[in-house]
Amino acid sequence: MSDLLWLIPALPLAGFLTLVVLGRRLGDPIAGWLATSTVGGSFLVTAAVFVDLLSKDHESRRLTQTLFTWVPAGNFEVGMGFLADPLSVTMCLFICGVGALIHLYAIGYMRGDENFSKFFLYLNLFVLSMLMLVLGDNLLVTFLGWEGVGACSYFLISFWHTDESNASAGKKAFVTNRIGDWGYMVAMFLTWTVVGSVNYSDIVATQAGASPIVGVTANMLVVLFLVAATGKSAQLPLFVWLPDAMAGPTPVSALIHAATMVTSGVYLLVRLNPLLESATWANDVIAWVGGATALVAATIAVSQNDIKKVLAYSTVSQLGFLFIAVGTGNHVAAIFHMVTHAFFKALLFLGSGSVIANMAHDQDMRHYGNLRRYMPITAATFIVGWLAIAGVPPFSGFWSKDEILSGAFARGGAFYGLWVVGLVAALLTAFYMTRQVVMTFFGEEKWRSLDAGGDAHEDAEAAHHDDAHDDHAHHGLTPGFEPTESPWIMTVPLVALAALALVGGVMNLPFTSGTKFLEHWLEPVLAAEFHHPHGATLWALVVIAIAVAVVGILAGLGVYVRRRVEPDVVEKDVFAHAWYIDESYARFAGGPGRKAFDAMAWFDRNVIDGAVNGAGWLASRSGDAIRRLQSGQVRGYALGMAVGAALVLGYFVTRMGF
Amino acid sequence: MLAAVIVERVVWAVAAMIILGGALGVIGSENPVHSALSLVATLFGVALMFVLQEAYFLAAIQVIVYAGAIVVLFVFVIMLLGVDRFEVLWGRERALWRRPLAVLAAVAITVLACVGMLATTTELTGAPSATARLDADNDVMVIGRSLFTDYVWAFEITGVLLTVAVVGAVVLSRRPTVSAIDWDEFPVDEVDGEDEFTIDEPQDAGDEPTEVAS
Amino acid sequence: MSQSAYLVVAAALFGLGAAGVLLRKNPLVMFMCLELMLNAVNLTFVSFSRSLNDVGGQVSVFFVLVVAAAEVVVGLGIIVAIVRRRRGASADDMSLLKG
Secondary structure (H helix, E strand, O other): OHHHOOHHHHHHHHHHHHHHHHHHHHHHHHHHHHHHHHHHHHHHHHHHHHHHHHOOOHHHOOEEEEEEEEEEEOOEEEEEEEEEOHHHHHHHHHHHHHHHHHHHHHHHHOOOOOOHHHHHHHHHHHHHHHHHHHHEOEHHHHHHHHHHHHHHHHHHHOOOOOOHHHHHHHHHHHHHHHHHHHHHHHHHHHHHHHHOOOEHHHHHHHHHOOOOOOHHHHHHHHHHHHHHHHHHOOOOOOOOHHHHHHHOOHHHHHHHHHHOHHHHHHHHHHHOHHHHHHOOHHHHHHHHHHHHHHHHHHHHHHOOOEHHHHHHHHHHHHHHHHHHHHHOOOHHHHHHHHHHHHHHHHHHHHHHHHHHHHOOOOOEHHHOOOHHHOOHHHHHHHHHHHHHHHOOOOOHHHHHHHHHHHHHHHHOOOHHHHHHHHHHHHHHHHHHHHHHHHHHHOOOOHHHHOOOOOOOOOOHHHHHHHHOOOOOOOOOOOOOOOOOOOOHHHHHHHHHHHHHHHHHHHHEOOOOHHHEHHHHHHOOOOOOOOOOOOOHHHHHHHHHHHHHHHHHHHHHHHHHHHOOOOHHHHOOHHHHOHHHHHHHHHHHHHOHHHHHHHHHHHHHHHHHHHHHHHHHHHHHHHHHHHHOOOOOOHHHHHHHHHHHHHHHHHHHHHHHOO | OHHHHHHHHHHHHHHHHHHHHHHHHHHHOOOHHHHHHHHHHHHHHHHHHHHHOOOHHHHHHHHHHHHHHHHHHHHHHHHHHOOOEEEOOOOOOOOOOHHHHHHHHHHHHHHHHHHHHHHHHOOOOOOOOOOOOOOHHHHHHHHHHHHHOOOHHHHHHHHHHHHHHHHHHHHHHOOOOOOOOOOOOOOOOOOOOOOOEEEOOOOOOOOOOOOOOO | OOOHHHHHHHHHHHHHHHHHHHHOOOHHHHHHHHHHHHHHHHHHHHHHHHHHOOOHHHHHHHHHHHHHHHHHHHHHHHHHHHHHHOOOOOHHHOOOOOO
8 A cells, every 4th residue: 555655745746747738628627627636535545544544553554755865965875755644644634634625615616717727726736735745754754745845835825816915815825924934944954953863753762762853953953844834834923924825715715724824834833742741841932932923813703804814813813723732732632623624724714715606796794694595505514614613512513622722731730721722712702703694694685785896894994904915895886786606517526524523523532531532642643641520520610611612702792792892892903903013013024124134135236246247347358358368360370379389499408517 | 422412412402402392382482373372392302301301202293283283272362362463472461570470480499490300310320119110111011901901990090081071161161042151240350451452453343253252 | 500500590591581570470480480490390300310320300300391381371360351351451450369
């Protein structure tokens, strides 16, 4: 079976190459079907690998395949190697599975787009990169995928790049991710210095061996990898790119910016869990970064009016939960929530895409309302997603989120505070998702009372804030507009994802150790066992979690259905402006940052360029001077030769000695 | 014996006079035809000296190839391009220092070469031959044997060289439909100052077209 | 009669040839002066060949003759091509290689 490992990334690669060559000719929709089938094929191969691993002994569930030596440089040797162990296969399964569904959905969503085949070309390239990222058996191959997904993210965010704001959103994502990449590279160099290899197996062996990496080195390594993860997984303080990334087509938001790419930071940290085990305070940093992100992003989501922005901040918030899980050592819960989150957040994004596509590409929730009448399937599946993310049992999100929170509680000490932060974030999650569902699918049909321009109800400030990124909105949504349901090609993935979001929790039910399939499955990869709470504590925590979810939903219903409180009370300006984080970055970069850049530019222009140009000037001037010797006149050359011959003769004659 | 020595000296003196006189004629004639004729004299003098040194075969070759082929070629080209063109011998030079320096260099080369060679010949006392000994009576045979044994590669390569030269000459002197050289890209320099060649325009242009090649 | 006498004549011939190349502007005459220089060299070859009693010098003369013939053929071809283009061109008029 290990011989077939290369097929998993090779299929999207084949699709990508085919689309590069033939994409335009295949066109709409064959290019999309081709891309979908390659990802589906990867899913089948992954499933075969999964079955193969299942059939093996618990401890020997590990397949490797090295295609060739990629970097043979002295004692630094890196192979193009793939590693299939429970962790990477889990990742691959949901990447390919969710990815194939989203590809299918995108065939419908992107219908009629002039760059249809290019879109699927990028999608296939993305899946290829993502699979390289999770399948790589060393840090360098992972980094290859890491940069690949970053590049694809950039391409796809700016897919409609004729719009200036989309292009700059892509650039923002790219530049912000560079900071994370810096962390990754430095961490990789440091790993090679201290371990002598960048292979995961060597890192694991070193940590399990006689002289593991501990102390400051381990902590700094983890912090550097954390920097990498905060960039890719949109954590504080680098999360600012993800909300802007919603400028891309909605399937991209679902696939890249919700389900797969943004979780790669978490994957990286879980992959390096033996290192994390040796680190001390660095784990607390991870956990608190996650907690802060979860809370801040949840508060911001409360005040957003763009349907995709809400989901974007929700994604940031949920990723914060994943970091809490990683930081508290609860790696199984991190992967568990990552998978369930992939299900329900992809579902929510695709649902929002279905709404947007049928609402003349207006993304403002204040123009929606009562859409359940017009889009029953979208509404039903969206509601499943809502209940899952809000944490209502028995939907999948409840089980995974509860696992994270109870894990934080179980650590005790300062982590009680983190647990409270998590609960507040969970409550806010339930609240803003309720708000979104109510505004979108219930209530009055607000677009009926719109002016022709569509902007009448927006106060100037909010409009200013939103306009920067959703320029695809505001056209064509008139009072006479009649929404319709999406075609089957878009609703089938919705239904499939809804089903997964509903039952995804069975992967890891907390009742007995026999129902914790995921935990047993991942055991060979994880260095240490996590001690969950049990007995009465567990049940108390479950009750609290349910209560929090219910309170959040009821509060949302109270505000947006019963109107007991005016929405303005909760929708603070500071939330709508994302705590002014973006603005302060801009101000810093525009003020002291600008001066520093200017100084660098001056140095570059005058000193570096001066030296370079000076060398060129010197060469050119001396050439000019010497050039005059070349008169082109054969008699001049003959004269030179004659004089030279005379001199040579003279030299020999004087040396002869008579 | 004495007579032979005297004869040799006389012949040598005559040959030297012919050679140097011819050489002066070559470089001193305004008319290229006169230069060519002086060249013939020089070549003949050199052939004489070959005879004096018992290189009979080379003397014959010298006369046949040089006087018979090369000089004829020169004269032919002169005729082709028109004989009515004279060079102003002591016209303006581009730089004043150039002409004295040229004379100085030529004199220096002559003197230094004399000194060098004369000093060397004092040490050459018929050292053993490296390839083959001379044999005045059979020098064709000796040279031929050398050419086809020790120097066979050089001999073959000169054959190739000759072929290439012939092909090159044909290509160069053919009147092409499309010029092999883009002359507009390489303009001929305009000489500053007066035209250094005086061209006697034929009085009746229709009589004899001097512009053979244009 | 020693070889020195021939060598002196050869040196003088060589100097005259060199002077001609350097002083004359007519490309044809310059060519003839080159022939003078080649002949001077031939003369030294033969002289040394005799004093060393070695046929190698005479063989060299043979090769010089051949090369001179080839050179004259190509050189005259070039001169014809140039003069065809512009009547009365002197060696100073051609400076394609001017830097």
